[in-house]
Amino acid sequence: MNQRLLFCLPFLFAAVGSLFAQANFGADYRFAEGVYLSHESLLADEPDLKWEAIAGEMVQLPETFRVQVAGYGYNDIRISADILPYAISLDGVPYFFTRRDDERNYHEFTGLRVAGTLSTMRYDTTIVTRQLMKAYNPINGRPFRQAYVERNKTTTLNKILHLRSGARIPFTRDNLLRLVAEDEELVKALRSADPKDEAMLLRALQLYDDRHPVSLPIK
Secondary structure (H helix, E strand, O other): OHHHHHHHHHHHHHHHHHHHHOEEOOOOOOOOOEEEOOHHHHHOOOOOEOHHHEEEEEEEEHHHOEEEEEEEEEOOOOOOOOOOOOEEEEOOEEEEEEEEEOOOOEEEEEEOOEOOOEEEEEEEEEEEEEEEEEEEOOOOOOEEEEEEEEEEEEEEEEEEEEOOOOOEEEOOHHHHHHHOOOOHHHHHHHHOOOOOOHHHHHHHHHHHHHHOOOEEOOO
């Protein structure tokens, strides 16, 4: 009996050690430094690449929660240049890839404004709009030529990051109601709230995070 117990002890200590190594994800959580190529890698806190594997020049813009890497690429020629990063960890803080600007040759990453089970992020994206342009005859006022003109337009996205799945969901009251459905008290408060009251929606999200933490790493 004692021999069996001694045989099991290392496994028990390993399991307990793994349990204590976990911590609730929040503003104070620090990820391992490097580049993550998937959400699963991020949840496991296991970067796929170290910083030494990355080529480029980094600029950090903390006032807008952004990091830009000019000339982003991989030093290892075995890694395809077309592989996009999912996130990076800088000083332990995660920044999520949001866009690649081919014209100015940089990759942009966005940090979390609220970090928790339901996190928030705000970032710019470029969309292409098409507008029908017409040229009119000044004599009769009729159009004699028309064509669609495409223009790039920058718009700001306000998203909820669902930590467990990695889904980025528009930050609206209806979406938040679905995400916190298990918390009846919050659901009741949100249903009576003004859908345009962003401060109230943010407080509800943070309260949900406090009540329903997620521990990392998840492996």
